[in-house]
Amino acid sequence: MSLNKKLVDMDYLLNEAPREKHFITGAQAMSEAVKRASVDMAIAYPITPQSEVMHLVGDIYAQGHIKEYYRAEEELGTMSAIAGAARGGVRLFTATSGPGLLRGLEAIVSWPGHRVPCVLGVLTRVINAPLSIQPDNIEMAYLMHSGMVMLHAENQQDTFDFTLAAFAITEKVDVYIPVSVSTEGFFVTHAKGYVEMMSEELAFTEPDPYHAPVPAMDNEVPPARIQRDAPVQKSNFMSYLIHSVWQQEIWDSNRRAMKYVYQYIDGPLEVQNPGSDVMIVASGCAAAQAREAHRYAQEEGISVGFVKVKCIRPWPKDEIREALATAKTVIVPEHNIIGWLCKEVKAAIPNSGIVVEGPRVYGGMTLPVELIMTEIYDALGMDSLVLQA
Amino acid sequence: MSLKYMIPASKFKRYLPKDYVELVDYGPFGKDYADVGVKNMGTFKELVEEHPMCSGCWMAYYIKIIFAALPNPENTVTIGTAGCGRLAISQAAVPFIYGNYGDQNAMASGLTRAFRLRFPDIQKDVITIAGDGGMMDIGFSMTMHAWFRREKFTTIMLDNEVYGNTGGQESGMSIEGAVLKMSPKGKNFGKMPAMQLAITAGCVYVVKMSPTNINKSAKAIRRAIFAARNLGPTFIHVYTSCNIEYSIPTPDVFRDAKEMEKGRFAFEEFMTPEAKELFAKVESKKKREVS
Numbered sequence: 128m129s130l131n132k133k134l135v136d137m138d139y140l141l142n143e144a145p146r147e148k149h150f151i152t153g154a155q156a157m158s159e160a161v162k163r164a165s166v167d168m169a170i171a172y173p174i175t176p177q178s179e180v181m182h183l184v185g186d187i188y189a190q191g192h193i194k195e196y197y198r199a200e201e202e203l204g205t206m207s208a209i210a211g212a213a214r215g216g217v218r219l220f221t222a223t224s225g226p227g228l229l230r231g232l233e234a235i236v237s238w239p240g241h242r243v244p245c246v247l248g249v250l251t252r253v254i255n256a257p258l259s260i261q262p263d264n265i266e267m268a269y270l271m272h273s274g275m276v277m278l279h280a281e282n283q284q285d286t287f288d289f290t291l292a293a294f295a296i297t298e299k300v301d302v303y304i305p306v307s308v309s310t311e312g313f314f315v316t317h318a319k320g321y322v323e324m325m326s327e328e329l330a331f332t333e334p335d336p337y338h339a340p341v342p343a344m345d346n347e348v349p350p351a352r353i354q355r356d357a358p359v360q361k362s363n364f365m366s367y368l369i370h371s372v373w374q375q376e377i378w379d380s381n382r383r384a385m386k387y388v389y390q391y392i393d394g395p396l397e398v399q400n401p402g403s404d405v406m407i408v409a410s411g412c413a414a415a416q417a418r419e420a421h422r423y424a425q426e427e428g429i430s431v432g433f434v435k436v437k438c439i440r441p442w443p444k445d446e447i448r449e450a451l452a453t454a455k456t457v458i459v460p461e462h463n464i465i466g467w468l469c470k471e472v473k474a475a476i477p478n479s480g481i482v483v484e485g486p487r488v489y490g491g492m493t494l495p496v497e498l499i500m501t502e503i504y505d506a507l508g509m510d511s512l513v514l515q516a
Numbered sequence: 517m518s519l520k521y522m523i524p525a526s527k528f529k530r531y532l533p534k535d536y537v538e539l540v541d542y543g544p545f546g547k548d549y550a551d552v553g554v555k556n557m558g559t560f561k562e563l564v565e566e567h568p569m570c571s572g573c574w575m576a577y578y579i580k581i582i583f584a585a586l587p588n589p590e591n592t593v594t595i596g597t598a599g600c601g602r603l604a605i606s607q608a609a610v611p612f613i614y615g616n617y618g619d620q621n622a623m624a625s626g627l628t629r630a631f632r633l634r635f636p637d638i639q640k641d642v643i644t645i646a647g648d649g650g651m652m653d654i655g656f657s658m659t660m661h662a663w664f665r666r667e668k669f670t671t672i673m674l675d676n677e678v679y680g681n682t683g684g685q686e687s688g689m690s691i692e693g694a695v696l697k698m699s700p701k702g703k704n705f706g707k708m709p710a711m712q713l714a715i716t717a718g719c720v721y722v723v724k725m726s727p728t729n730i731n732k733s734a735k736a737i738r739r740a741i742f743a744a745r746n747l748g749p750t751f752i753h754v755y756t757s758c759n760i761e762y763s764i765p766t767p768d769v770f771r772d773a774k775e776m777e778k779g780r781f782a783f784e785e786f787m788t789p790e791a792k793e794l795f796a797k798v799e800s801k802k803k804r805e806v807s
């Protein structure tokens with residue numbers, strides 16, 4: 128690092144270092160986290176609404192906080208170059224949105240198996256026709272089966288904290304798979320919120336590519352006959368075997384990340400009013416609206432619980448099950464048409480019939496708190512129109 | 517630069533894999549190129565020994581030349597993609613990265629930059645080796661853009677004018693009229709002008725050849741690697757026939773390569789003035805100093 132920074136471990140950086148309050152956008156929050164992460168290389172490619180993040184990361188590269196940065200040809204080229212650079216043992220960051228994520232997906236889904244530690248920002252956007260630039264988050268469903276760790280930020284503060292935590296989690300020797308940090312485009316990336324940040328004089332300790340389950344392919348660790356990327360077509364038997372053991376290890380690594388989710392971001396869930404009959408479960412921006420609905424309900428004297436899901440992978444099945452153990456109705460507001468979070472919640476509990484499928488908005492529209500309140504009133508058998516008036 | 521670190525301390529030797537120790541004792545690791553280069557093939561333990569390629573495969577022969585020609589095998593990484601070639605490349609005693617379809621030059625862009633960050637004082641050679649499909653069809657954008665960005669690594673295209681590994685389909689490098697799978701009525705356009713594309717995109721050293729002469733082939737490979745270290749991207753477009761899909765009887769494979777050398781794979785070499793200057797300097801040195 129060319130700037131004179133004090134390198135500290137992530138526990139100190141995230142949990143102990145003094146912080147000051149700033150009023151910044153989500154894109155700024157993500158790049159401010161990158162600034163404090165001792166990133167070696169960032170690779171950029173434009174797509175709205177992500178571009179703002181990689182513009183700012185480009186600025187901090189120009190200021191000397193990052194050693195290498197370039198604009199790639201398109202997202203498959205970006206994500207492939209990340210995979211190549213990871214073999215060289217450097218700390219990496221890139222970010223994308225919706226269609227860009229899908230264009231890079233062939234490379235992205237191979238990262239975990241190839242043990243590529245990196246942080247991927249996902250600033251959500253519509254992917255289906257008719258295309259738009261608005262923040263629908265259906266793209267996250269495609270990442271859920273990739274093997275990578277997935278964090279979902281509610282606001283600018285989460286975006287900052289989760290991005291920093293992601294750099295620590297991805298390089299843990301018992302994890303060593305990529306970590307994505309998602310948040311909704313525009314709602315978070317282009318809107319300002321309060322973010323408590325530590326001094327930019329502090330930065331995360333530099334990576335040690337030899338403290339890894341697989342060595343960097345840099346010829347520094349003989350013996351040199353390294354075939355980490357085995358083409359497995361030598362025989363069907365070998366191909367079944369190698370694929371199986373690699374993927375079992377990836378999903379075990381994914382599960383092992385959970386202890387670091389507790390260590391760095393205070394666990395996969397935030398639970399308010401546990402034990403309420405009606406529980407709202409949400410992630411990302413939907414959690415911000417669900418939090419508001421929870422507050423309205425408190426003001427109206429209605430007892431409603433709120434569960435924010437911070438970590439989509441590893442999926443906190445036990446924690447969800449415990450949080451919803453006595454619920455009679457579960458409401459899952461989402462920013463996509465398929466309801467990927469709803470499906471996960473239903474699969475996690477024994478009584479999935481109590482889950483209300485929605486409310487859902489899509490195409491990137493906002494999620495009015497009233498939609499969630501209506502579901503709450505319905506669940507409690509109240510006349511929602513009267514109460515809202 | 518010292519290669520001594522590759523040589524295991526005698527007390528540890530027995531704990532290292534036999535394969536590695538043999539490459540130090542009998543192979544090219546830590547040796548001078550003049551003792552273990554292509555001229556001496558057959559007298560030392562080579563980086564590629566076994567491979568699963570077809571009998572008479574001209575590509576396998578050329579891949580053996582690539583590895584015997586490396587100026588710096590101890591610090592070389594190869595990157596490839598789907599295709600026949602990687603079946604042999606992946607068995608060389610040089611780290612090999614197998615990514616996704618056609619992404620070799622994007623991967624090499626990241627890897628080369630990472631090496632320059634972490635090892636500013638050590639030369640790490642990165643070479644992408646892929647077929648005509650991987651390089652000019654599915655990987656076309658990533659191949660071209662790596663060149664436009666002036667990424668400092670060597671690209672080698674093993675052109676057999678067909679998708680061999682997937683069963684004989686037309687590629688962008690097949691000749692016009694070729695009747696192949698997916699061109700049942702014959703291909704209706706000609707070979708893509710790979711050499712001209714490479715020159716236009718900024719490669720500082722470009723060769724097109726049919727590798728009938730081992731020394732000439734090795735010289736081109738070494739020039740491409742030397743120029744890529746300091747000057748910019750380099751490209752070798754080489755004819756490596758598929759004797760299966762083009763039904764070339766094994767005894768005729770060499771004759772076919774000779775005929776190609778008189779035809780569309782006639783030797784062509786492009787170099788920038790800077791590359792020319794570099795080669796004059798490197799090649800005037802005593803052989804033992806070049807590695």
